């Protein structure tokens with residue numbers, strides 16, 4: 001019997017990226033959604049499932065004119081969209097729905113309207129009682145807190161942390177849509193404005209406006225459509241804690257490890273089968289944690305792996321080839337853009353195209369190492 | 383007394399009442415599982431490891447070491463940047479977020495694993511938060 005498979009049949013970002021003051025957040029979702037449906041060769045009425053984060057999925061469905069009988073509002077931060085892919089595949093394969101639209105839109109810079117930001121938390125929540133009283137204002141001084149422990153335990157110099165945005169800027173220079181394109185040096189990164197020691201401005205992502213959407217359906221349905229299908233070989237998700245102070249190990253994310261193990265196990269592939277990798281990088285340390293927790297580097301070895309240009313243009317494992325959240329764009333929940341770049345690379349249409357990408361992995365974080373999602377995309381069915 | 387109400391004020395919930403009652407009396411109250419022996423934080427009326435409801439409140443020593451931190455340069459109500467936001471590891475095992483106070487807020491002074499001891503900052507009639515300062519005693 002022929003195995004039923006789910007594929008990405010439509011993938012697109014918003015028409016504009018960066019600064020979009022004349023679109024509200026809900027319109028960014030819709031713009032990306034209509035672009036993705038156009039890419040798939042589908043109409044709104046063909047969609048029977050809707051998934052989103054940051055907005056209520058019913059808001060998006062009604063705005064677009066979708067009457068959904070499958071709804072996923074998983075909203076646990078920037079990796080929620082990876083989870084939506086995983087949930088979509090499972091639901092399509094079990095017959096709950098046939099065609100799922102996953103949307104993201106975020107007015108992170110123009111703030112029309114201001115996005116609901118999970119910080120400061122409710123004063124009676126555990127975050128409100130045990131973390132907010134100490135003056136943290138959000139991701140720049142919370143998500144960054146594990147890094148000094150990591151650098152100390154593995155004797156990694158700050159210059160290696162600064163190398164992450166330097167190399168990603170090399171990729172961004174090849175991408176006309178990237179927010180930042182000018183080359184930077186390690187010295188410039190270290191001398192840029194201090195945000196939260198050891199993190200300087202260039203180690204932190206910008207806040208921009210944009211969106212993206214995916215259409216997931218069965219391989220059988222995709223065969224009748226003009227869009228170029230991308231196979232989903234495997235996916236994983238996990239969560240650890242909403243309190244970063246309670247993260248088990250400040251040098252490694254339990255959620256990263258669990259999510260990646262599920263995805264690679266399901267796909268049945270090895271790390272050296274991966275041609276291209278997207279590691280959600282709101283801050284410079286996340287690709288380091290990602291390379292190690294996904295099993296591409298031994299513990300403590302990722303900084304050297306990056307410094308030796310393995311992830312840079314021409315390297316053996318190209319990482320964050322759109323420029324990453326640090327240089328390409330970061331609306332607040334970046335996971336959707338990581339997957340869009342994976343899909344472009346597998347389709348062979350990326351701005352900084354890596355030759356012969358058969359398999360690309362997109363890995364995301366949610367909150368302050370709170371959650372994680374991983375999706376493995378492929379040109380071939382298996 | 384150092385009441386700095388500009389800073390974020392938590393709202394106490396039933397499960398955390400003993401902790402905040404403790405800090406008002408300058409005690410760092412943790413919980414201990416009578417079934418498996420785990421000492422844990424943040425508060426809840428059952429063991430996070432074995433789910434036993436057989437637990438007791440214990441008074442921590444107030445001693446800790448510096449696990450990790452950032453020095454925030456961002457404006458924050460009631461704080462004067464740059465200021466440290468840290469995670470400390472209590473001698474009883476659990477970790478908690480805090481500020482390291484009564485010392486220069488510099489990487490040269492704030493060295494990982496340095497010994498620390500709790501101090502208390504009163505922020506309102508019912509909220510006193512535990513902060514930590516360098517502890518000279520050999521840990």
Ligand SMILES: [Zn+2]
Pocket residue numbers: 415416417418419420429430431432433434
């Ligand atoms: Zn127990």
